[in-house]
Amino acid sequence: MAQATTLAVQLIAATEFRPPHGVDWTADETASDAEALVEFAGRACYESFNKPNPRTASNKAYLRHILEVGHDALLEHSTATVYITGLSRSASHELVRHRHFSFSQLSQRYVHPDETRVVVPELIARDEELTRLFMQAIDESRFAYDEILSSLEGRLEEANALLRKKQARQAARAVLPNATETRIVVTGNYRAWRHFIGARATEQADEEMRGLAIACLKLLQEQSPVLFDDFHITALPDGSEMASSPYA
Ligand SMILES: Cc1cc2nc3c(=O)[nH]c(=O)nc-3n(C[C@H](O)[C@H](O)[C@H](O)COP(=O)(O)OP(=O)(O)OC[C@H]3O[C@@H](n4cnc5c(N)ncnc54)[C@H](O)[C@@H]3O)c2cc1C
Numbered sequence: 001m002a003q004a005t006t007l008a009v010q011l012i013a014a015t016e017f018r019p020p021h022g023v024d025w026t027a028d029e030t031a032s033d034a035e036a037l038v039e040f041a042g043r044a045c046y047e048s049f050n051k052p053n054p055r056t057a058s059n060k061a062y063l064r065h066i067l068e069v070g071h072d073a074l075l076e077h078s079t080a081t082v083y084i085t086g087l088s089r090s091a092s093h094e095l096v097r098h099r100h101f102s103f104s105q106l107s108q109r110y111v112h113p114d115e116t117r118v119v120v121p122e123l124i125a126r127d128e129e130l131t132r133l134f135m136q137a138i139d140e141s142r143f144a145y146d147e148i149l150s151s152l153e154g155r156l157e158e159a160n161a162l163l164r165k166k167q168a169r170q171a172a173r174a175v176l177p178n179a180t181e182t183r184i185v186v187t188g189n190y191r192a193w194r195h196f197i198g199a200r201a202t203e204q205a206d207e208e209m210r211g212l213a214i215a216c217l218k219l220l221q222e223q224s225p226v227l228f229d230d231f232h233i234t235a236l237p238d239g240s241e242m243a244s245s246p247y248a
Pocket of ligand 1: 097098099100195196199200204205206
């Protein structure tokens with residue numbers, strides 16, 4: 001029997017800033033490494049390490065100014081990597097359309113789907129009868145998958161057992177549902193993360209993708225509040241969340 005799973009997003013890597021020798025500048029103590037790096041990169045453009053403009057002397061004011069004037073290229077220096085589990089293949093298909101991210105995704109050719117689960121769309125999960133119907137369809141497709149897999153493995157002539165399994169799985173997976181869970185590592189710079197959140201945290205976005213964008217936003221707000229706090233999270237009438245920013 002297929003099992004339902006839920007989204008989990010964990011931050012597994014983030015920018016570490018090492019101030020260079022020979023530059024008379026220090027970041028505010030409140031600044032995260034990512035925020036210090038963006039300020040350093042901006043000041044490096046104009047050699048303004050002595051903070052000549054009192055209005056943008058603090059890290060927070062400097063970065064807010066960068067967001068306001070749209071000097072977004074500076075945000076490309078800071079990065080964050082997340083490990084996402086409990087995401088459907090249909091949502092991951094949307095996620096990988098974002099071309100500035102780097103991805104490493106669970107292979108359906110190497111890993112049997114028994115080791116993964118399915119993501120039940122929220123609208124279906126709210127209804128007991130629809131959930132039953134949904135899980136039944138999942139089980140039927142899993143049954144077909146297993147039948148096709150064992151039949152192919154029995155008749156393929158490839159001598160290498162691993163290759164034979166891979167060939168059989170890559171054909172059989174065609175019957176797996178979009179709801180099949182995937183797991184994926186995503187690395188992006190802050191400009192790419194802001195663009196992704198701006199596009200996918202809107203009310204118009206797919207609900208699962210919106211949930212993913214909001215989960216990523218919350219992690220990034222913890223990591224670098226100044227560079228993500230302009231996104232305001234609000235609740236929609238159905239209880240789900242969306243986010244928007246005047247700068248994204
Ligand atoms: C609500 C919603 C509905 C959607 N519906 C559909 C749909 O029905 N069908 C469909 O196919 N897709 C759909 N998409 C996906 C959408 O078309 C994009 O592929 C996806 O959102 C990636 O975003 P992006 O194109 O802004 O680029 P990203 O890859 O995230 O890149 C970020 C930015 O970099 C720049 N950039 C990147 N690559 C290039 C390039 N080659 N040339 C010039 N500039 C570049 C652009 O400014 C781009 O906005 C939908 C997306 C959303 C949010």
